[in-house]
Amino acid sequence: MNFKKAISLFLIMVLTFAILSGCTGTKEQASKEQKVLRVSMALGESEWEVMKNKIFPIFEKENNVKIEAVQIEASDLITKLEAMHKAGKMEIDIITQDNMQLAQLVEKGLVEDLSEYRDMIPENVIKALIPVGEFNGKLYFMPYRPNVEINFYNEKKFNEYGIKPPTNWDELLKVAKTFKEKEGIGRVAIKGTLDGNTTVQLFEFIRQAGGDPLVLNDEGSIKAYTFLKELWPYLSPDSKKADWNTMNKYLATESVYYGANWPFGVNVIVRDGGKKEIKAHAGFAGPVKKSKVLGGEVIGIPVGSPNKELAVKFMQFLMSKETQELLVTEMGWPSCRTDAYGKVEEWQKPYFEAVKEALKVSQPRPNVTYWDTVDKALNDAFREIVIEGKDVKTTLDKYAKVIADAKK
Amino acid sequence: MMSSVKKDRLGKIIDVSFFPLLIFFSLIMLIPVYILVKVSISQPVDVLTQHPTFLIRNFTWDHWIKVLTSGKLWPAFRKSFTVATLTAIFAIIIATPASYVISRLPKKVKYIVILGLFFTRMFPNVGIALPIAVKFLKWNLMDTYIGLVLAHLIEQLPFITWILVGTFEVIPVDLEKSAMIDGASRLRALMSIVIPNAAPGIAVATLFVWLNSWNEFTYALYLSLSDNTLPLQVYYYVNRGGFFQTATYATILTIPVAVVTYALQRYLKSDYLGGAIK
Numbered sequence: 075m076n077f078k079k080a081i082s083l084f085l086i087m088v089l090t091f092a093i094l095s096g097c098t099g100t101k102e103q104a105s106k107e108q109k110v111l112r113v114s115m116a117l118g119e120s121e122w123e124v125m126k127n128k129i130f131p132i133f134e135k136e137n138n139v140k141i142e143a144v145q146i147e148a149s150d151l152i153t154k155l156e157a158m159h160k161a162g163k164m165e166i167d168i169i170t171q172d173n174m175q176l177a178q179l180v181e182k183g184l185v186e187d188l189s190e191y192r193d194m195i196p197e198n199v200i201k202a203l204i205p206v207g208e209f210n211g212k213l214y215f216m217p218y219r220p221n222v223e224i225n226f227y228n229e230k231k232f233n234e235y236g237i238k239p240p241t242n243w244d245e246l247l248k249v250a251k252t253f254k255e256k257e258g259i260g261r262v263a264i265k266g267t268l269d270g271n272t273t274v275q276l277f278e279f280i281r282q283a284g285g286d287p288l289v290l291n292d293e294g295s296i297k298a299y300t301f302l303k304e305l306w307p308y309l310s311p312d313s314k315k316a317d318w319n320t321m322n323k324y325l326a327t328e329s330v331y332y333g334a335n336w337p338f339g340v341n342v343i344v345r346d347g348g349k350k351e352i353k354a355h356a357g358f359a360g361p362v363k364k365s366k367v368l369g370g371e372v373i374g375i376p377v378g379s380p381n382k383e384l385a386v387k388f389m390q391f392l393m394s395k396e397t398q399e400l401l402v403t404e405m406g407w408p409s410c411r412t413d414a415y416g417k418v419e420e421w422q423k424p425y426f427e428a429v430k431e432a433l434k435v436s437q438p439r440p441n442v443t444y445w446d447t448v449d450k451a452l453n454d455a456f457r458e459i460v461i462e463g464k465d466v467k468t469t470l471d472k473y474a475k476v477i478a479d480a481k482k
Numbered sequence: 483m484m485s486s487v488k489k490d491r492l493g494k495i496i497d498v499s500f501f502p503l504l505i506f507f508s509l510i511m512l513i514p515v516y517i518l519v520k521v522s523i524s525q526p527v528d529v530l531t532q533h534p535t536f537l538i539r540n541f542t543w544d545h546w547i548k549v550l551t552s553g554k555l556w557p558a559f560r561k562s563f564t565v566a567t568l569t570a571i572f573a574i575i576i577a578t579p580a581s582y583v584i585s586r587l588p589k590k591v592k593y594i595v596i597l598g599l600f601f602t603r604m605f606p607n608v609g610i611a612l613p614i615a616v617k618f619l620k621w622n623l624m625d626t627y628i629g630l631v632l633a634h635l636i637e638q639l640p641f642i643t644w645i646l647v648g649t650f651e652v653i654p655v656d657l658e659k660s661a662m663i664d665g666a667s668r669l670r671a672l673m674s675i676v677i678p679n680a681a682p683g684i685a686v687a688t689l690f691v692w693l694n695s696w697n698e699f700t701y702a703l704y705l706s707l708s709d710n711t712l713p714l715q716v717y718y719y720v721n722r723g724g725f726f727q728t729a730t731y732a733t734i735l736t737i738p739v740a741v742v743t744y745a746l747q748r749y750l751k752s753d754y755l756g757g758a759i760k
Contacts, residue, residue: 116721117722118722118724119552119722119724119727142708144707144708145710145718146707147717147718147721150703153612153704154703154704154707156612157612157615157616157619157704158619160612160616161615161616161617161619162620163619163620163622163624165619165624165707166707319720319721323725326530326725327529327530327531327532327534328530328531328532329532338722342725343530346526346725346726347526347530347725348526348527348530349526349530
C-alpha cells in the first residue's frame with residue numbers, strides 16, 4: 075500500500091470516529107444543563123404542534139422543567155419499555171397509552187401502581203373512565219382522553235340513492251342491500267381483519283343485542299352473529315382488509331360509503347383529503363340498545379421513571395380542567411371531565427357532536443387477564459360463522475367453552 | 483437437423499419477445515414507483531376518488547413543501563444517510579480482509595466457517611432485537627448513531643462476508659503468486675492485485691449493505707427515541723394515516739437509493755478477470 079492510500083484510510087477512520095464520538099456526547103451534555111421530563115405520546119403532526127406550543131409550555135413554566143416529547147406508537151410502546159426495563163435504564167418518565175393496549179404493560183410489570191394517587195382523579199372525571207385503568211383492584215392508569223368510534227358515511231352517495239344513515243340493524247341491512255343492488259358491489263364495510271379491530275366491532279354488535287362477549291353463547295351473542303352472517307354477503311369486499319388505518323382510505327377513495335372508525339379519520343379524510351361529503355353519526359342501535367366501545371388514552375408512569383414526582387405532577391396537569399379545555403378547543407378531543415368545555419372549530423362541530431353522542435352509550439372493555447383468549451375466540455367465531463358460514467349456535471358453544479376454560 | 487430448427491425457432495421467439503418482455507417487466511417494476519411519486523405531487527381530488535387517473539391532472543408541490551418545511555425531514559435524512567454510510571464503510575473495512583482469509587482457507591475449514599456465518603443469520607431480527615437492544619441500552623447506545631451502526635453491522639457482516647468470500651474465491655491464487663514472483667509482498671499483492679480484481683464484488687457488497695442499512699427498520703425502532711430514521715418517519719405517517727405525506731416521505735426514501743445504485747453500477751462488470759492470468 076502506498077503512503078498516500080494509507081494516509082487517506084487513516085484520515086477516514088479518524089473522521090469517522092470523530093463523528094461518532096460527537097454524536098454520542100450531545101445527549102449527556104444536554105441532560106446536565108437542564109432537568110428534562112420525557113413524555114411518550116402517539117400523536118399526529120398537528121396534535122404535536124398543539125402539545126408543544128400550547129400545552130407543554132404552561133407546565134414547563136410552572137415547574138421550571140423542559141419537556142422532551144417522544145413519539146411512540148401504542149403497539150411499539152410495550153417492546154420499548156420492556157427493553158428499557160430489562161436494561162435497568164428507563165428513559166421515559168410518563169406515558170399516554172391507548173386503553174386497548176394496557177394489559178401487557180401491567181402483566182409485564184412495566185407500569186407503576188398508581189393506587190396511592192387515586193385521590194388525584196378529579197371529581198368531575200367521567201366515572202366510566204376510571205375502571206379502564208384498574209387491574210386486579212389496583213389502579214395503574216389515570217383517565218386522560220376518552221375516545222369512541224363514529225360511523226362515517228358518504229353523504230353524496232346516500233343522497234344519490236335516497237337513503238339515510240342507518241339507525242338500527244334493520245336499516246343497516248337495508249342500506250347494505252341497496253348499495254349492493256344499485257352498484258353491484260357492497261359499499262358498507264365492517265372491520266373484518268380478524269384482530270383487535272374486529273373485536274371492537276363484535277363487542278358493539280353483541281352488546282347492542284344484549285349479550286356478553288365474555289360469555290359468547292348467550293342469546294345476545296347468538297343474535298349478533300346471526301345478524302352479521304346475514305349482513306356479510308352485502309358488505310364491501312374491503313371489509314376483510316378494513317382496519318383503523320385502511321378504513322380511512324376506503325372511505326376517502328369511495329370504495330366504501332359507510333363504515334365505523336376512530337375520529338382521527340376526520341383529519342385524514344376531511345381536513346387533509348378535502349372530502350367534505352364524508353359525514354359522521356353516532357352509529358345505530360341493536361335490538362336491545364345502542365352500545366359503543368369506550369376507547370381512548372390513559373396516563374401511566376413506567377416503573378423506574380427517572381422523574382417520578384414530576385411525572386405525577388404532569389399527570390395531574392393533564393387531567394386538570396384548564397388542560398382538558400385546551401385539548402377540546404385546540405384538538406377537538408372530547409374531554410375526560412364533565413366540567414371542561416371548549417370551542418371546537420366550525421368544520422369539526424358535526425363530527426365532535428357525533429363523538430359526544432357515541433360516548434354517551436360507550437362502555438369500556440373488561441380488563442381480564444385472559445383477554446388474548448377472548449380476543450381470539452371472538453374472531454375465530456366470526457371467521458367460522460360469518461365468513462365460512464358455519465352454524466351459529468354450535469360454533470359459539472365451542473368458543474364459549476374456550477373462554478370459560480380460560481376464566482378458570 | 484430437427485434440433486437446430488427448434489433452436490432457430492426458439493432464437494426467433496426470444497428475439498421477437500425480448501424487448502416487449504423487457505418493457506413489460508420494467509413497467510411492472512416502475513409503475514408502483516410512479517404511483518408513489520404521482521400521489522406525492524397530486525392534489526387530493528386526483529387521488530381520493532373511485533377511479534383515480536393514471537396521469538397527473540392537478541399538480542401540486544404542497545405535500546413536498548409541507549414535508550420539506552416540517553423540520554422533521556432533515557434530521558431523519560441525516561441520521562439514515564450517516565448510519566447507512568458508516569455501516570457500509572465499517573462493513574467493508576472489516577469484511578474484506580476477513581473474506582479474503584476465509585476464501586484462502588482449506589475447503590473443509592472454509593465450509594465450516596461459512597456455515598458458522600450463516601448460523602448467525604438463522605434467527606429473525608424481531609426475535610433477537612430485544613436482547614440486543616437491552617445490551618445496547620446498558621451501554622448507553624440508545625439514540626446514538628454508533629448504536630445503530632453496530633446493530634446494523636450485526637445483521638450485515640455475515641451476509642457481505644459471504645458475498646465477498648465468493649468474490650475472492652474466483653480470483654485465482656496464481657494471480658497473487660505471479661505478483662509475488664515479480665517481487666510484490668503479500669500485502670502489496672493483496673492491495674494491488676486481489677482487491678482491484680475484487681472491486682465488482684466489493685461494489686455489490688457495499689451497495690447491499692448501504693441499501694439494507696438505509697431501509698432497516700427493526701433495530702431503528704428499538705434504538706431510536708428522539709431522532710427517527712427515514713423508514714421510521716414513513717412508518718409514522720403510515721400509522722397516522724396521512725396519504726400524501728406518506729407518499730412524499732417514501733419518494734424521498736427512494737431517491738438516495740437510485741443515486742447510490744447509479745453511482746456504483748459502473749463497477750458491476752462481469753468480465754473483469756478476462757485475460758488477467760499470465
